[in-house]
Amino acid sequence: MIANQLTKKDSKLSMAHMWVAFISLLIGGLMGLLQTLVRTGRFTLPFGIDYYQILTVHGVILALVLTTFFIIGFQFSLMSKTVGMSDKERVWAWIAFWVMLVGTIAAATMILLGKASVLYTFYAPLAAHPIFYFGLTLVIVGTWIACFVNFHQLYKWKKANKGEKSPLLAFMVVINMIIWFISTIGVAATVLIQFIPWSLGIVDEINILVSRTLFWYFGHPLVYFWLLPAYMAWYGIIPKIIGGKIFSDGLARLAFILFLLFSIPVGFHHQLLEPGIDPFWKYIQVVLTFAVAIPSLLTAFSMFATFETAGRAKGFNTLFGWFKALPWKDVRFFAPMVGMIAFIPAGAGGLVNASNQLNLVVHNTIWVTGHFHLTLATTVILTFFGISYWLVPVLTGRKLDEKTNRLGIIQTIVWAIGMFFMSGSMHIAGLLGAPRRSAFSEYNGSEQVTEWIGYQYGQAIGGSILFIGIIIMMYTFIYMTFFAPKGVEEFPIAETAEDAEPTPMIFENWRLWIGIAVVLIAFAYTIPFIDIIQNSPPGSPTFKGLIGNS
Template sequence: MISPSTIKSPSSIVKIDRRDGRLAMAHFYVAFTALLIGGLAGLLQVLVRTGKLELPAPITYYQVLTVHGVVLGLVLTTFFIQGFMLAAVSRTSGTLSNGQRRAGWIGYWTMTIGTVMAAAMILLNKASVLYTFYAPLKAHFLFYFGLTLVVIGSWFGGGAIIMAYKRWRKANPGKPSPLLTFMSLVNTIMWMVATLGVAASMIIQLLPWSLGLIDTVNILVTRTLFWYFGHPLVYFWLLPAYMAWYVVIPKVIGAKIFSDSLARMSFILFLLFSIPVGFHHQLMEPGIDPAWKFLQVILTFLVVIPSLMTAFSLFATFESHGRSIGAKCLFGWLKMLPWGDARFTVPFIGMLAFIPAGAGGLVNASHQINQVVHNTIWVTGHFHLTLATAVVLTFFGISYWLVPHITGRTLTKAINKLAITQGVLWAIGMTFMSLAMHAAGLLGAPRRSSFSEYGGAAQAAEWIPYQIAQAVGGSILFISIILMLYIFINLAFFAPKGEQEFPVAEVDSHAEKTPLVFENWKLWIGITALLIIFAYTIPFIDMIQNSPPGSQGYKLW
């Protein structure tokens, strides 16, 4: 088996510029700090829900719940993804220019300042409004202002990626852009379009409301604007994992990319169908015409297509590579995969977790079946399979090679072995937690609620074993978090000096030529805009015209 630290001789390894590496690592430092804080908050949550632990005053359950959701769902993901995409663009499209790097740093510091502001309000118990911050729950204005800065800061980082792409295209007319750069661009465009909704909600409604400049807000509008952003947020988490699955994993196992065109097509489809589908998170809310809900359910199911394309492409890569090196029987290629390499094994566990996660997503998006699980802890279990398993394990797998690549160190055999242990522990812990959440949700256990709110009820007795299973899973997960932080610190500061590869696979020579239509952004952004206008214009007019007159918390801005 190939040692993870000796895949290539140092002289053949392409390194990203140290200045770009420092920018990426700055994002990672915040991301892994968020992992520690959010992980601790998650552990406290599951222990409180068993009824065996009470939080000391003045800490409240919903304060801890908000920390967990905001810090992991928004801060960890946004910082890690921005750092990874900037590094990926630097690696595949060339060193960032001074202007691009400056935009990246402005974005980083803007996001960091915003994160500190929002986190301070949560820790002072002035913003215990969960990561969805639904009105009429009201937070301190600095919470909304801080999250607005996080969004605006991410636009600067995205601007650096767009500028790098344009520079490459100008220098290479008539050629398809590097695949990782193309994927980073798609994710950036999707993020920028999606965050317009949440930015509008905070700037136009929630910030003035929290400052006392207006008395009331239109709750349905704020929720709709959030889920206009909230569903593509899921794909903003997921697409960087897809980037690693499509481009990095084939190189790690010694294979070629099955199809460049298929990868680009799947990303374009995510761009088109990820944003105009937010109503499937609001199927149980009044005030939205059922016909528009049904339309967005259909659009939601269309996102299954690029997911299935990805699954086909990945397993075709694994099988064709396995057969090329001697696999004979139907599943013989499985034995040929490098199971001793954490850079492959840990993300592969995430890939497998995405199979039941996708099935659960189909339930959540279904017009009738959703009624069984809506607002139950089933939905939380679904998030823990998608984000907290498929995505986060892939992020860990990226860290195993990207951090030492940037810091000029190596992934040693000892750390590689520890990384596999860490990934397996994560899978075990999440199996306990997520299965228990799904099962309790089918019994009607509510999401977001603490044990004290339903303790003593006859039905709650059915949920107690599942709460205990969640606590067991959460404890195992926290041990895995500690191991991951140890691995990150080791790879950043203490691992032996050396050269670690940034794996970028080549396209299979038998693959079809990539058509340049994928680079036609007027076409793709135009279609995206038309779909959004079609899906949201009339429903928004209805919400504004039919909002309750003068009701507290419901009046339009």
């Protein structure tokens, strides 16, 4: 049942989030370009700027700010379209936006002043200015407000439509926000209980293993918080764009429920080489990590089934003839499709990272960064770009014209080429042992740098091409917002195929699925966490020399 229309108030709310996201893209992209140039050894940052300062800006503003604002803005539009938004809910949504924005500005200011060069993981004993941690806290609190706005929207709809199946996209949004809310409890706990008192000098020490464990309790589900909105577009938007229908509503819901169950209790696979965690519990979480591949494989099956049925419905009945029927010249399909294709090697790399044995080869090398750029910076970001080509015109009352479509196709190709050089060079350099996070200045003149340097130039070439892609995207965003022809653009929400199997109503049993998720988390973390607290050393003292650049 899709009867709601986006009001101007709804559009203004989502568009505010888009502005923050795209400004973040420009700033973060520039920082990424500078990093790749520095690593060639032939470029020096001006004005005394520190490499780790721009590395922190790049990670925080792209991996956290851009993604969070785009996702929440996109999800608000989905919820408004499918279940509606009341005036009271809209007020709280704006409160969420401003709390997040104030927190973002506070944290970013400390990074730019050189008082928080701690990377986006902010591992202790690196210490930042207290305002950085307060800023992070505000961002998290803002997202929690957004969570409860979305929860209330679906609750209100179900109360008014008792016994009915909830709209698929609204169901997906709520699943994603449940994952976010549960997982951010970990990072909120370490920031509020450990980092803020430590940075204020109230306590002299911090338990590093506890802080890292709480961070990675959040850090891996963060990946799925990024990925699931892309899946929302793949499942619920793309079928409409290609002239087809959703292959299976039930399969889509099952995939999202599996992400809820398996995405949170897996943080230990980021800590495989850390002492103080019993190997048995690492093994358990590695098994759960591999289980997350199941909903991704379900998604791949569902999407290609959708593509094939749509193509065959148009008369393309040969084995792969349906592939020709796909609208390759429509950027709304082309950009997400390139992202889907990139997810194949990205997923394979993820299996390497999650494996105890194979991870030993690539741990803490720039291979991991290359994997990150395939998953988030290619699969997710290209899908977000594909969403923006129709969403921004919808929000601004304009049309997706031929110029926008052409610019989008060019931008997607430029992005794919840039990421081929960037991520490919990172993966190869990582296999040769090149470390992640490093400017390599400490290795100058060594044999290692001689071996890595060619791939560093490859990263610089890729980074330069990607920045061109960012400039094209920013121009297109401005054009879509202010200069594209005025008109009514379609909000493309797909319908389920008539012959699809009925969706089991057990998928609507929120108490059941949230309960199972909590049980899995308790099983995976309770005993090892008690063991960590009882047996790990208290931590490391605060060192002034580790605070920012001081």
